[in-house]
Amino acid sequence: MDTSLPPFLAACRGQAVPYTPVWFMRQAGRSLPEYRARRGPGSILDAIRDPALAAELTLQPVRRYGVDAAVLFSDIVVPVIDFGVDVAPGTGPVVEKPFRDAADLDRLRPVPAPFVDEALRLVIAELASMAVPVPVIGFAGGPFTLASYLVEGGPSQGFAKAKSLMWSEPRLWADLMERLAEITLASLRAQVAAGAAAVQIFESWGGALSPADYRRYVWPALHSVVSGLAAEQVPRIVFGVGAGELLSDFAQAGADVVGVDWRVPLDEARRRVGPGVGVQGNLDPTACLAPWPVLAEQARAVLAAAGPAGHVFNLGHGVLPATDPDQLARLVELVHLETARTGDSAPG
Amino acid sequence: MDTSLPPFLAACRGQAVPYTPVWFMRQAGRSLPEYRARRGPGSILDAIRDPALAAELTLQPVRRYGVDAAVLFSDIVVPVIDFGVDVAPGTGPVVEKPFRDAADLDRLRPVPAPFVDEALRLVIAELASMAVPVPVIGFAGGPFTLASYLVEGGPSQGFAKAKSLMWSEPRLWADLMERLAEITLASLRAQVAAGAAAVQIFESWGGALSPADYRRYVWPALHSVVSGLAAEQVPRIVFGVGAGELLSDFAQAGADVVGVDWRVPLDEARRRVGPGVGVQGNLDPTACLAPWPVLAEQARAVLAAAGPAGHVFNLGHGVLPATDPDQLARLVELVHLETARTGDSAPG
Numbered sequence: 001m002d003t004s005l006p007p008f009l010a011a012c013r014g015q016a017v018p019y020t021p022v023w024f025m026r027q028a029g030r031s032l033p034e035y036r037a038r039r040g041p042g043s044i045l046d047a048i049r050d051p052a053l054a055a056e057l058t059l060q061p062v063r064r065y066g067v068d069a070a071v072l073f074s075d076i077v078v079p080v081i082d083f084g085v086d087v088a089p090g091t092g093p094v095v096e097k098p099f100r101d102a103a104d105l106d107r108l109r110p111v112p113a114p115f116v117d118e119a120l121r122l123v124i125a126e127l128a129s130m131a132v133p134v135p136v137i138g139f140a141g142g143p144f145t146l147a148s149y150l151v152e153g154g155p156s157q158g159f160a161k162a163k164s165l166m167w168s169e170p171r172l173w174a175d176l177m178e179r180l181a182e183i184t185l186a187s188l189r190a191q192v193a194a195g196a197a198a199v200q201i202f203e204s205w206g207g208a209l210s211p212a213d214y215r216r217y218v219w220p221a222l223h224s225v226v227s228g229l230a231a232e233q234v235p236r237i238v239f240g241v242g243a244g245e246l247l248s249d250f251a252q253a254g255a256d257v258v259g260v261d262w263r264v265p266l267d268e269a270r271r272r273v274g275p276g277v278g279v280q281g282n283l284d285p286t287a288c289l290a291p292w293p294v295l296a297e298q299a300r301a302v303l304a305a306a307g308p309a310g311h312v313f314n315l316g317h318g319v320l321p322a323t324d325p326d327q328l329a330r331l332v333e334l335v336h337l338e339t340a341r342t343g344d345s346a347p348g
Numbered sequence: 349m350d351t352s353l354p355p356f357l358a359a360c361r362g363q364a365v366p367y368t369p370v371w372f373m374r375q376a377g378r379s380l381p382e383y384r385a386r387r388g389p390g391s392i393l394d395a396i397r398d399p400a401l402a403a404e405l406t407l408q409p410v411r412r413y414g415v416d417a418a419v420l421f422s423d424i425v426v427p428v429i430d431f432g433v434d435v436a437p438g439t440g441p442v443v444e445k446p447f448r449d450a451a452d453l454d455r456l457r458p459v460p461a462p463f464v465d466e467a468l469r470l471v472i473a474e475l476a477s478m479a480v481p482v483p484v485i486g487f488a489g490g491p492f493t494l495a496s497y498l499v500e501g502g503p504s505q506g507f508a509k510a511k512s513l514m515w516s517e518p519r520l521w522a523d524l525m526e527r528l529a530e531i532t533l534a535s536l537r538a539q540v541a542a543g544a545a546a547v548q549i550f551e552s553w554g555g556a557l558s559p560a561d562y563r564r565y566v567w568p569a570l571h572s573v574v575s576g577l578a579a580e581q582v583p584r585i586v587f588g589v590g591a592g593e594l595l596s597d598f599a600q601a602g603a604d605v606v607g608v609d610w611r612v613p614l615d616e617a618r619r620r621v622g623p624g625v626g627v628q629g630n631l632d633p634t635a636c637l638a639p640w641p642v643l644a645e646q647a648r649a650v651l652a653a654a655g656p657a658g659h660v661f662n663l664g665h666g667v668l669p670a671t672d673p674d675q676l677a678r679l680v681e682l683v684h685l686e687t688a689r690t691g692d693s694a695p696g
Contacts, residue, residue, distance in 0.1 A: 294515040
């Protein structure tokens with residue numbers, strides 16, 4: 001077993017691991033009292049723009065839970081902030097002038113986010129001192145997910161505006177996809193350069209499209225982003241909600257690991273992504289609100305379906321704000337204990 | 349070809365049809381100006397309790413679109429109204445005292461809904477006079493969907509309360525499922541007795557559960573309802589949103605037809621439901637907001653994936669309120685024209 005590689009990175013590469021690594025989407029966030037104490041009111045973007053604060057919020061769940069990866073405290077809209085995006089508390093991203101026509105492409109350019117790079121450096125310096133170094137995951141939005149925010153301009157029902165633009169103006173849509181792929185790639189490369197050891201692409205709302213539409217209108221941009229990161233040699237995770245029919249598309253875009261929500265059992269997910277691709281997930285986040293014995297049973301079922309190798313334990317979506325942090329701490333412990341292997345065995 | 353059976357019913361039974369039949373979930377509703385003119389403000393339940401008005405609202409889309417089935421203007425909460433359920437405009441079902449413990453089971457009893465039966469009789473009398481008699485579909489909520497409204501008590505994020513009850517108090521949950529199955533079965537039997545020629549069970553939110561949880565905690569009740577209708581000899585359709593992983597469960601519960609949202613291509617849906625079961629769907633409802641050529645292309649793709657037999661054309665979810673009725677009228681025409689067969693051929 002290559003003990004030089006932290007378990008999270010080893011699992012992403014399908015290598016032998018001493019135990020199944022675990023982290024949680026939105027592990028830094030409102031479920032933590034120390035987060036609420038530090039965040040204050042204000043927009044999440046204010047916190048993200050403050051590297052010391054962003055680094056602290058990134059580290060809080062690592063200290064409390066003993067998770068196997070940190071995930072940078074940031075937001076998928078950061079690379080398109082200059083388009084006039086804000087994040088309204090309780091509402092999500094809102095755009096003053098939503099994307100409508102070719103002229104709007106001029107407002108979409110890759111821009112550096114020095115505060116992100118600085119936050120990453122602060123986090124990495126702190127984590128390097130730990131007994132087992134904890135890798136940091138950088139991230140970005142998937143092309144449809146980012147575009148949906150820019151086109152809808154606010155909360156949407158069914159992404160009708162984004163889909164309408166996609167279907168009615170396929171050339172403009174293709175230009176938008178290409179521009180977003182450039183921006184995303186630049187952001188992820190900068191995060192890797194600043195020390196991110198893996199990246200996750202949140203194609204959270206891609207599952208709102210039929211597989212045929214996703215393949216035709218979005219997949220080329222996803223492929224550009226994922227394959228464009230090959231030289232960086234960091235594991236690339238692609239995740240979507242309700243995206244069960246897109247798992248093979250995510251894998252074919254070049255993902256090393258496909259994130260799965262709780263709707264698709266991980267053994268079935270493995271069938272869809274094919275050999276050589278890892279799976280991440282997929283505990284129903286609401287299970288963390290249930291009594292411990294229920295949560296433990298659900299977690300064991302996830303481990304059983306996943307099998308021992310090439311699995312990163314996670315929830316099937318983000319931590320719910322009402323989650324008791326003690327439940328997550330016990331969950332990390334359970335995953336580590338139940339999957340612990342002796343040092344000289346190499347699980348298949 | 350058995351010309352005595354209307355195309356909708358023939359397709360539900362996998363028999364030869366002169367053309368692929370079509371209806372739309374929520375075809376009676378806010379997208380129609382004549383609906384808005386007749387409904388007025390007030391709760392939807394007031395309209396449902398008025399048989400003449402409910403019948404009129406049921407008939408409006410049949411007259412305008414030439415769809416192959418009417419669907420009774422009603423709501424899935426009607427059989428549990430006495431539990432203290434109201435439907436708030438723009439919010440959906442709200443419950444004054446949500447379901448919490450065994451004592452609440454006493455508030456759940458099958459109660460007759462004479463206004464529903466009367467509305468059905470009025471609709472059927474009117475439809476019988478048409479050249480090709482148009483069948484009426486009765487409907488009810490699926491066990492998880494109904495329970496989720498009763499337990500959540502209002503809008504919910506992720507059905508956390510319902511799932512928590514399900515996991516934490518499995519015996520109480522099983523009693524709730526059994527009671528809801530009784531109530532649903534009584535309602536559907538009454539609708540068939542009043543003349544409904546088919547029934548649809550809207551297990552709309554079942555897809556929020558993992559397949560393992562659905563199978564263990566909900567499926568037995570779904571099976572009770574669907575198999576309990578065998579003697580009625582009407583086609584039974586089961587539909588869910590984001591329920592791609594439950595399609596085989598719906599079929600195994602005894603569904604004659606499984607309704608599919610736009611996330612699962614119908615050829616793949618057929619693989620999941622197995623031979624001898626029809627499919628219904630599955631055009632993305634937002635496609636109806638797109639320009640006609642886009643809508644036409646999307647509709648043709650649905651027809652191609654479905655194949656000619658055992659297919660009821662529908663949207664993958666309800667008609668969006670912003671939909672232009674002229675688009676739906678053209679869509680019905682397209683489906684009928686593109687699938688028209690000569691009278692003496694028997695499509696496979």
